[in-house]
Amino acid sequence: xxxxxxxATVDQTDVGSYFVANYPPFSVWTSENVxxxxxxxxxxxxxxxxxxxxxxxxxxxRKRCHFCYFRVYTDKNSDDVAQYLDVLVxxxxxxxxxxxxxxxxxxxxxxxxxxxxxxxxxxxQRLVDRLKAxxxxxxxxxxxxxxxxGTLTASKLAVIRxxxxxxxxxxxxxxxxxxxxxxxxxxxxxxxFRAYEQARALAFPQINIDLIAGMLGETExxxxxxxxxxxxxxxxxxxxxxMELPFNTTISGDLLKGSGRFTQSVANWPTKRRWVQEAFExxxxxxxxxxxxxxxxxxxxxxxxxxxxxLWQGADMxxxxxxxxxxxxxxxxxxxxxxxxxxxxxxxxxxxxxRAYRPSDEERLIRELVxxxxxxxxxxxxxxxxxQVNILERFRPQLDSLGSEGYLDAATExxxxxxxxxxxxxxxxxxRFFRPEHLGIRYT
Numbered sequence: 001x002x003x004x005x006x007x008a009t010v011d012q013t014d015v016g017s018y019f020v021a022n023y024p025p026f027s028v029w030t031s032e033n034v035x036x037x038x039x040x041x042x043x044x045x046x047x048x049x050x051x052x053x054x055x056x057x058x059x060x061x062r063k064r065c066h067f068c069y070f071r072v073y074t075d076k077n078s079d080d081v082a083q084y085l086d087v088l089v090x091x092x093x094x095x096x097x098x099x100x101x102x103x104x105x106x107x108x109x110x111x112x113x114x115x116x117x118x119x120x121x122x123x124x125q126r127l128v129d130r131l132k133a134x135x136x137x138x139x140x141x142x143x144x145x146x147x148x149x150g151t152l153t154a155s156k157l158a159v160i161r162x163x164x165x166x167x168x169x170x171x172x173x174x175x176x177x178x179x180x181x182x183x184x185x186x187x188x189x190x191x192x193f194r195a196y197e198q199a200r201a202l203a204f205p206q207i208n209i210d211l212i213a214g215m216l217g218e219t220e221x222x223x224x225x226x227x228x229x230x231x232x233x234x235x236x237x238x239x240x241x242x243m244e245l246p247f248n249t250t251i252s253g254d255l256l257k258g259s260g261r262f263t264q265s266v267a268n269w270p271t272k273r274r275w276v277q278e279a280f281e282x283x284x285x286x287x288x289x290x291x292x293x294x295x296x297x298x299x300x301x302x303x304x305x306x307x308x309x310x311l312w313q314g315a316d317m318x319x320x321x322x323x324x325x326x327x328x329x330x331x332x333x334x335x336x337x338x339x340x341x342x343x344x345x346x347x348x349x350x351x352x353x354x355r356a357y358r359p360s361d362e363e364r365l366i367r368e369l370v371x372x373x374x375x376x377x378x379x380x381x382x383x384x385x386x387x388q389v390n391i392l393e394r395f396r397p398q399l400d401s402l403g404s405e406g407y408l409d410a411a412t413e414x415x416x417x418x419x420x421x422x423x424x425x426x427x428x429x430x431x432r433f434f435r436p437e438h439l440g441i442r443y444t
Contacts, residue, residue: 013214013266015252017443018244020430022325022332023367026444029332029357038356041329042098051107051310054137056088057321059114062151066184066216066262069246071323071337072114084339085123087346088320089130094351095318096135100329106137107315108306110144111165117147121159128163142166142306150187152195157202167206167303168199169239174215174222175229182217182264184250196233206236206303213275214243214267216251227279231286236301239294240279242272246444273424280420292375293426312371314364331358363435365389370430377410377417391416398432 046052060081061072076084095101119127137143144167145160160168170192174180177188199207209230213223230238243266245252254261267275280290288296297303311317311327319326323337336342336354345352359367365387372378383391392399392411399416402408407422407429422429431439 011268011270013243013245013268013272015245015247015255017246018242018427020370020427023370023434024357024359024363024438025441026334027442028438029334029355031355033331033356033358034333034353036356037331037358038328038333038353039351041331041358042095042100042351044329045099046101046104046316047329051315052101052104053108053110053307053310053315053317054092054106055110055112055317055319055321055324055326056116056131057112057114057319057324058116058119059084059322060118061113061115062118062148062186063184064250066182066250067212067243067245068184068250069248070114073339081119081123083343084322085119085127087343089127089134091320091346091352092131092318093134094346094349095320098351100316101135101318106135106140108142108144108310109137109140110307112144112146115148115151116145117151117156117160121156124156124159124163138164140164142304144169144307146171147195148187149195150191152191152198154198157195157198161202161204165204167208167237168204169208169210170195170199170235171210172230173210173212174218175226176218176222179215179217179222182262183215196235206301208237208239208303209233209235211238211240211279212243213240213279214272216262216266217264218267223275224278227282231282234298236303237295237297237305238279238283238288240276240296241294242269242276243267269425273421276424277420290376290423293423294374312368312374314368330364331356361387366433366435369395370433373416373418373430374426376423377415379415380413395433401432402429 057071059070059072060076061074064072064074143163143165145163145165146169148171172192173183173185175189175192180188196207211226211230245255245266251262251266280296283296284290287299289299290296291305292308295305316328317326318328319333319335322335322339322342324335326333333353333356336345336352341354342352365383369378369383369391378391380391383389392413399408399411402418402422403411407419407425408416409419410417418426
């Protein structure tokens with residue numbers, strides 16, 4: 001189903017995309033560009049100095065959350081999982097043999113999902129051993145591992161720590177069991193506290209807690225309690241997203257069909273922005289630094305988000321797994337988005353690409369500008385050096401409009417900085433920087 005990008009700053013949380021994950025919109029990526037752009041890019045040598053990352057999509061979950069829009073499976077048996085991991089390793093071998101990837105060190109690695117911690121300790125260890133045998137990542141600056149708290153045990157966490165994981169990301173979302181149940185989460189709050197205590201005992205360099213503002217059934221009291229309990233745990237970093245409803249979620253399907261399955265509402269945008277602002281203020285009072293529209297890090301913890309920062313500066317990344325996204329030698333790519341098509345391609349010794357797009361220099365500039373604005377500020381000197389463009393002149397109308405609306409705090413030769421209200425609604429502001437042909441079209 002097509003998904004329009006919500007450009008208007010309407011109050012109600014309607015069905016449709018809100019979060020700007022990339023530019024140009026995914027809908028301009030085509031299957032024709034796989035042969036025309038992506039495969040030639042893989043056959044070309046890498047651009048010197050461009051970092052390389054690896055993303056591994058582990059698409060298995062105990063339950064599908066009612067707000068989830070990712071490609072995940074809840075009905076696969078152990079044989080299916082084993083087959084998928086075999087195919088994943090084979091895909092990495094295909095990439096590692098290409099001129100664009102061969103011999104390049106990995107700067108960052110990200111285990112995402114789905115639920116990477118769904119895998120058993122044996123599956124995890126064997127998967128990583130096989131991947132590292134193809135191309136080691138012991139020198140990677142960051143290795144991130146996403147977890148669902150209810151899938152963790154002390155022994156599994158010990159294995160994850162032994163894999164060299166530097167950031168353990170716990171998908172808590174909320175500390176209230178009723179809210180977790182309403183939204184289809186598989187874990188409950190006791191599992192959060194147990195997993196956190198076990199992870200802290202293993203001295204992970206960075207433990208991150210994920211929260212979502214505006215879930216079904218969430219109240220003022222509950223939100224403030226979730227923030228309070230997060231602060232009591234003192235994680236190195238906290239990620240907070242505002243609930244959105246892309247088309248392919250269970251909640252969205254219910255709203256569009258009018259079946260009335262979900263009687264609780266999702267908080268409106270002004271409420272969600274206020275809740276995140278209150279959370280940011282509480283985090284800052286506790287010694288955290290707000291580093292983007294979604295993240296805060298504890299001062300002095302040395303915590304970073306290398307995966308995010310590298311991608312927002314144009315790094316290459318190989319995306320392994322069904323429906324995964326990547327970027328190779330200036331070309332955006334996405335894998336086949338069904339289990340059958342993805343597996344069949346790799347078993348036929350083909351990299352399983354479904355669609356691709358090579359952005360122009362101006363589109364690359366816009367992509368980096370809008371994504372880096374999510375950090376709250378950008379440095380014009382970065383764009384002058386990399387693209388030979390003065391963004392203060394090139395985007396003067398857009399910057400002036402942000403200023404007149406109260407969303408721009410500074411626009412000088414040294415820095416362009418958003419106000420806090422601007423940061424809290426940054427995804428609604430970014431489309432004004434898009435090229436005209438990318439406005440008013442579907443996003444995905």
